[in-house]
Structures are given as C-alpha cells and as structure tokens.
Amino acid sequence: MSETKWNIILKIYRQKENEAPHYSEYKMEVDPDEYVLDAVERVWAFMDRSLCFRHACHHSTCGACGMRVNGVEKLTCITYIRDVTQDGATLKVEPLRNFPVISDLAVDMGSLYCRMDSVGARPVLPVTEAEIENPSNKWNPEDAKYIRLSDCIECGLCISACPSAATSSGYLGPAVLAGAQANGLKHDPALLELVDSEDGVWRCHSAFECTAVCPSFVDPARRIMNLRTQIVSERLSRLFRRKS
Amino acid sequence: MSKPHAIIIGAGFTGTATAHDLALRGFDVTVIERGDLCNGTSGRTHGLLHSGGRYAVKDQESAIECIDENNILRKIVPQVIEPNGGLFIALNESDLQYGEAFIEGCEACHIPLEELKPGEALRLEPNINPKLLTAFLIPDGTFDPLRLALSFAATAKKNGAKFRTYTEVKSLIVDGKGNVVGVNVMDRRLNKSQEWRADIVVNATGAWAGEITEMAGAHVPVKPTPGVMVAYEQRFIQRAINRLNKPGDGDIVLPQRRMVVVGTTSFEIDNLDYVPVLENHAKLMLERGAELIPAIANAKMRGKYMATRPLIGAGEGRSAARTFKCYDHKETDNVDGLVTITGGKATTLRAMAEKTADVVCSKLGIKAACMTKEVPLISYRRYYTMPN
Numbered sequence: 139m140s141e142t143k144w145n146i147i148l149k150i151y152r153q154k155e156n157e158a159p160h161y162s163e164y165k166m167e168v169d170p171d172e173y174v175l176d177a178v179e180r181v182w183a184f185m186d187r188s189l190c191f192r193h194a195c196h197h198s199t200c201g202a203c204g205m206r207v208n209g210v211e212k213l214t215c216i217t218y219i220r221d222v223t224q225d226g227a228t229l230k231v232e233p234l235r236n237f238p239v240i241s242d243l244a245v246d247m248g249s250l251y252c253r254m255d256s257v258g259a260r261p262v263l264p265v266t267e268a269e270i271e272n273p274s275n276k277w278n279p280e281d282a283k284y285i286r287l288s289d290c291i292e293c294g295l296c297i298s299a300c301p302s303a304a305t306s307s308g309y310l311g312p313a314v315l316a317g318a319q320a321n322g323l324k325h326d327p328a329l330l331e332l333v334d335s336e337d338g339v340w341r342c343h344s345a346f347e348c349t350a351v352c353p354s355f356v357d358p359a360r361r362i363m364n365l366r367t368q369i370v371s372e373r374l375s376r377l378f379r380r381k382s
Numbered sequence: 383m384s385k386p387h388a389i390i391i392g393a394g395f396t397g398t399a400t401a402h403d404l405a406l407r408g409f410d411v412t413v414i415e416r417g418d419l420c421n422g423t424s425g426r427t428h429g430l431l432h433s434g435g436r437y438a439v440k441d442q443e444s445a446i447e448c449i450d451e452n453n454i455l456r457k458i459v460p461q462v463i464e465p466n467g468g469l470f471i472a473l474n475e476s477d478l479q480y481g482e483a484f485i486e487g488c489e490a491c492h493i494p495l496e497e498l499k500p501g502e503a504l505r506l507e508p509n510i511n512p513k514l515l516t517a518f519l520i521p522d523g524t525f526d527p528l529r530l531a532l533s534f535a536a537t538a539k540k541n542g543a544k545f546r547t548y549t550e551v552k553s554l555i556v557d558g559k560g561n562v563v564g565v566n567v568m569d570r571r572l573n574k575s576q577e578w579r580a581d582i583v584v585n586a587t588g589a590w591a592g593e594i595t596e597m598a599g600a601h602v603p604v605k606p607t608p609g610v611m612v613a614y615e616q617r618f619i620q621r622a623i624n625r626l627n628k629p630g631d632g633d634i635v636l637p638q639r640r641m642v643v644v645g646t647t648s649f650e651i652d653n654l655d656y657v658p659v660l661e662n663h664a665k666l667m668l669e670r671g672a673e674l675i676p677a678i679a680n681a682k683m684r685g686k687y688m689a690t691r692p693l694i695g696a697g698e699g700r701s702a703a704r705t706f707k708c709y710d711h712k713e714t715d716n717v718d719g720l721v722t723i724t725g726g727k728a729t730t731l732r733a734m735a736e737k738t739a740d741v742v743c744s745k746l747g748i749k750a751a752c753m754t755k756e757v758p759l760i761s762y763r764r765y766y767t768m769p770n
C-alpha cells in the first residue's frame with residue numbers, strides 16, 4: 139500500500155429484478171495499491187447497502203468475484219486499481235457477460251457448474267497432472283500421491299470473454315472443454331460424443347480470448363486445440379477397431 | 383404433523399453445516415444470508431484443515447475437536463481437500479524446547495505424529511528452511527473455503543433446505559412475551575422487505591452474532607478479531623508448514639492450488655463490515671513466511687487479504703480459546719426461540735452444526751439422531767444447479 143491517494147469515480151452497473159439496468163456513480167478516495175474488489179466492498183459498507191456482488195476468498199482461489207473492469211474480464215480480488223485506471227478517472231465495473239444477472243454485479247453461474255459436472259471436471263487431482271508448475275518429466279513418481287485443488291477456479295471469465303459463447307448459449311465453453319481435455323478421452327471415452335459436437339469443440343473459433351483473460355493459467359484455448367487432436371485420433375482408432 | 387421450520391441466519395461454514403444437519407433430521411430449513419455463500423469470514427479463511435497440532439499444548443479441547451473432525455471431513459468431502467499432511471518445524475532452541483510439550487500434547491489428544499530428521503524433512507519438502515533442527519509430520523491439510531461451504535449447502539439443498547441469499551435480516555420478530563418467532567428481512571435483489579416465521583431461529587452469523595442477538599435484547603460474548611493473510615504465486619510445498627512453537631503471527635504457510643498462503647495476525651477493530659488489510663501486517667507475513675520457506679522472500683505476491691475471527695469468551699487474541707459455543711437464549715437471557723452458535727473453526731463446522739442441531743431438537747422435543755458423520759456430501763457444484 140502507498141501513501142498516495144487517488145480520487146476516482148466508480149461507475150457500477152446496477153440491475154434489480156423488474157428494473158431497467160443503469161449505472162450508479164460513486165466518488166471515492168482510493169489507494170492505487172488496493173484491489174478493485176476492495177473499492178466495490180467499500181461502496182457496500184459505507185455508501186450503498188443495496189449493492190449486490192459475489193466474493194469469498196479474496197486471493198484468487200474461489201473464483202466468485204469475476205467482473206468486467208473497464209470492459210475487460212478480471213478477477214477483482216487480485217486486480218490492482220493502479221493497473222486499471224488513474225487518478226481522476228472513471229472506473230467502470232460490470233457483471234460478467236453470457237450469464238444471467240441475479241442482481242447488479244452478481245451473476246448466476248449455474249450453467250457453468252452444471253457443465254463442469256457433466257464432463258466430470260476434477261476439483262482435485264494429483265499434483266503430477268498439474269503441468270504448469272513443473273514439466274511432467276521433473277516429477278518423482280511418488281509425487282503422484284500428492285493431491286491438489288485444480289487450476290480452474292470456475293470463475294467464468296473465459297465464458298464472459300468468449301465470442302462463441304455470446305452467440306450460442308448451448309456452447310459448452312472454454313472452462314468446460316478444458317476440464318474434459320484434462321481428463322482425456324482415453325481415460326474417459328464417454329466424453330467423446332459430448333465434446334465432438336456442434337456445441338462442443340467445433341463451436342470454438344480460436345479467438346483465444348479465454349486464455350487472455352484466464353486468471354488461473356488454465357490456458358483453455360490450447361486445451362481446446364489439444365482436445366480436437368484427441369477427438370480426431372479417438373475417431374480414427376474407433377474406425378480402425380470397427381474395420382479390423 | 384408438519385415439519386418444524388428452522389431459520390438459519392448466515393451462510394458461512396457454520397450456517398451451511400447446520401442447514402445440512404437439520405435437513406437430515408427432518409427439519410424444514412430456510413437459510414437467510416445477506417450476501418452470497420461465504421460472504422463473511424468463511425470465504426476468506428486461511429484454509430488449514432487443522433490436525434489439532436496448533437492447539438495441542440494450550441487448548442486441548444480444541445485440539446481434540448480438530449483431529450476428530452479432520453478425520454471425518456477427509457471422508458465426507460474429499461472433493462475440496464488437499465490431504466497431504468503438515469510439518470511443524472523447529473528453527474531455534476526455543477522451538478526445540480516447545481517440541482517436548484508438543485509431543486506430549488499431541489499424544490494426549492490422539493494426534494498421530496512422526497518425528498523426522500532435518501534431512502528427511504528436506505527430502506519431503508525441499509523448499510523449507512534448510513537450517514531446521516527437527517520436524518514433526520502431522521495430518522494437516524488444505525481446503526478450498528467456498529467449496530467446503532458449497533458442499534454442505536448442496537447436500538442440504540438436496541434434502542430440501544432453501545437458501546435465501548442477498549437477503550439481510552433487519553430485525554427479529556418478537557412476540558408479546560419477548561420470544562423470537564421469526565425475522566424481518568430485506569431482499570436486496572428486489573429492494574423489498576419480507577417477513578419470515580419459524581419455530582426456531584438459529585443465529586450463525588459468526589463475528590456478527592452480537593448484532594443479531596441485540597435485536598432481541600440478548601447477548602453473546604463474541605470478540606471479533608481479524609487477521610491478515612498473504613498469498614504468493616508459486617507452490618513451494620505440498621504440506622502445511624507450521625512453526626513449532628506456541629501460536630503466533632505468520633507461523634503457518636499453506637499450499638493451495640498453485641499458491642502458498644502465509645497467515646495470520648490478530649488485532650481488534652470497531653467496524654466489522656470493512657476491515658482494511660494493514661500494510662505492516664502484510665510485511666510481517668512476508669518476513670515470517672520467509673523464515674519457514676526462504677524462497678517466499680523473492681516470490682511474486684498474488685493477493686493480500688483479511689478475515690475476522692468470531693472469538694468467544696475472555697482472553698486476549700491468541701490466548702482466547704478456539705472452541706465453539708452454542709447459546710440457548712432461553713437459558714442465557716430468558717428469550718425463547720433463538721439459538722446462537724459461534725466461535726470455533728472451519729475445521730469444526732460439522733461438530734458445531736451437530737451441537738446446534740442437538741440443542742434445537744431438545745428445545746422442540748424432537749428425537750432425531752445426527753447423521754452427518756457418515757453421510758458423504760454431494761458435488762459442491764450442485765448447489766448452483768438445483769432449483770431453490
């Protein structure tokens with residue numbers, strides 16, 4: 139935290155049931171080294187008790203506080219105010235797209251959670267499968283006994299940013315396809331029909347917006363590409379199995 | 383006879399676990415929460431699935447609760463737990479001396495422990511301070527806070543419990559005799575007030591418990607005591623690393639997903655609804671964390687945050703007991719219809735719920751046994767996918 143204080147206008151999207159959406163503006167003094175979520179929470183604590191927003195862990199493990207900050211999907215609990223605005227400027231905060239708004243900044247993530255379950259995306263997995271920390275050849279075989287929470291925090295940022303999700307509400311979406319990819323079609327052949335479909339991997343137009351906004355290094359775009367390869371080889375091997 | 387109706391105020395660990403227990407015992411349950419799930423302390427908890435080792439010397443009642451509940455949670459909700467154990471490490475003479483009391487305490491509380499030579503400990507955890515003098519292996523773990531509460535809430539919902547989120551309790555409905563018969567709420571999604579009646583109201587608002595009891599002229603001795611935590615962007619360890627000494631600031635480092643999280647501190651506050659993260663506390667986490675894991679000194683910070691403990695009873699900060707208490711306000715304040723459950727830990731959420739449901743059942747003359755030790759919880763994701 140710094141001695142510097144900035145005066146900003148926090149412009150927040152508001153929508154109550156049966157009401158037309160609008161924006162409310164709050165003049166605030168902030169420390170540029172606070173997080174966007176701190177400012178939003180202070181609006182609730184000191185200025186407007188009717189403001190609804192989701193948040194829980196405040197350190198990027200739960201995925202509840204995803205919002206659009208000046209039009210870009212952010213996990214607000216780890217987004218410094220310094221990085222998204224400047225002294226005297228307006229900071230616009232809106233709910234994620236492609237999810238129904240419950241109220242104000244809070245959205246209903248039911249569709250994402252339902253689809254994550256439908257592909258059996260694992261909430262915990264052996265650390266040796268978490269590629270990002272270590273290239274797989276660096277693990278000792280005995281490390282496979284360590285279990286850890288998976289990288290995807292189900293924040294929905296990728297779905298909000300995805301142009302394909304915007305045009306088709308049935309699209310499984312980046313996080314879900316990434317969850318299927320991590321399980322692997324070899325390991326879970328029943329997934330094939332689900333992901334090899336119009337609303338599966340083929341809906342993706344390789345915009346790579348998902349990977350750009352993912353705060354948790356899941357890299358869904360690469361995983362979707364890999365899943366396509368898995369599909370092709372699974373289809374081929376099924377074909378050959380039938381022929382022989 | 384129709385089912386008895388229980389209103390639970392607060393959907394943190396305590397409220398969601400109590401909803402699960404009461405739903406299994408045949409209650410009609412309504413949970414009222416002013417934010418979404420884990421809006422308060424629970425969401426921001428450090429995330430240590432305590433083995434009880436931390437309390438084994440000074441607070442053995444808590445230590446025993448922790449090890450018993452740790453074993454149960456590993457069984458009923460493995461989907462949210464990193465079950466890899468923990469180390470208590472000694473870095474100086476004073477730590478070594480504490481080690482003697484620690485061994486005795488763990489034995490007295492049936493906490494399994496194994497002493498490791500420094501070389502063995504470093505083989506398991508190459509990033510801990512290489513100057514360690516000794517280490518003890520104990521069954522700690524890490525959990526995901528939101529998903530722990532969601533798992534209880536999902537299972538409660540499957541058994542009929544209703545969750546009214548974004549709904550704030552504004553006052554308690556009190557009958558002519560001063561007894562609580564329901565709650566007046568503000569639905570924050572509609573900006574509309576509503577009235578809900580119940581056979582029993584359970585106050586599970588943690589650090590905010592005093593604000594609710596005050597609405598009925600009743601009292602609970604809750605002392606809100608916040609602490610600061612800092613997360614770093616690299617998973618240096620697989621186990622929880624604890625300093626082998628009496629509980630102090632920044633003496634636990636947890637692995638969580640691809641991070642490590644250092645915690646915590648302990649201070650007092652006036653305004654519960656917004657507590658700033660004190661910069662000197664965050665600095666202290668960096669220093670103390672780096673004593674346990676030197677690489678933290680150069681790690682990239684991921685986030686700093688705070689949460690407020692609902693400590694109960696006498697005793698200052700660290701020395702206050704970490705056990706929980708269930709208050710039947712008929713007994714404490716002659717106000718019937720209201721029960722408060724507070725104090726405790728995330729690790730003991732199920733036991734807190736059991737105790738509360740026992741009190742509620744005995745007040746209403748209902749005979750129903752607790753089943754939560756055995757019932758596995760369903761996928762946390764179902765909380766969001768089942769209709770309310």
Ligand SMILES: Cc1cc2nc3c(=O)[nH]c(=O)nc-3n(C[C@H](O)[C@H](O)[C@H](O)COP(=O)(O)OP(=O)(O)OC[C@H]3O[C@@H](n4cnc5c(N)ncnc54)[C@H](O)[C@@H]3O)c2cc1C
Pocket residue numbers: 391392393394395396397414415416417419420421422423424425426427428429430431432549550551552586587588589590607608609610645646647688689690691692724725726727728729730
């Ligand atoms: C810094 C810190 C670190 C911790 N670390 C650990 C740890 O590592 N391991 C562990 O086991 N435990 C830990 N704990 C303890 C644990 O987090 C708490 O004991 C637990 O979260 C308390 O849960 P609760 O449900 O009782 O309270 P809360 O989670 O605070 O729930 C109360 C709920 O009531 C709601 N509420 C309040 N007023 C109203 C109203 N008027 N109307 C409607 N709703 C209302 C709030 O929004 C809130 O969601 C830690 C605590 C702190 C502070």
Ligand code: SF4
Pocket residue numbers: 201289290291292293294295296297312313316348351352353354355356357358
């Ligand atoms: S893939 Fe990344 S952006 Fe998408 S839900 Fe998971 S963590 Fe969030």
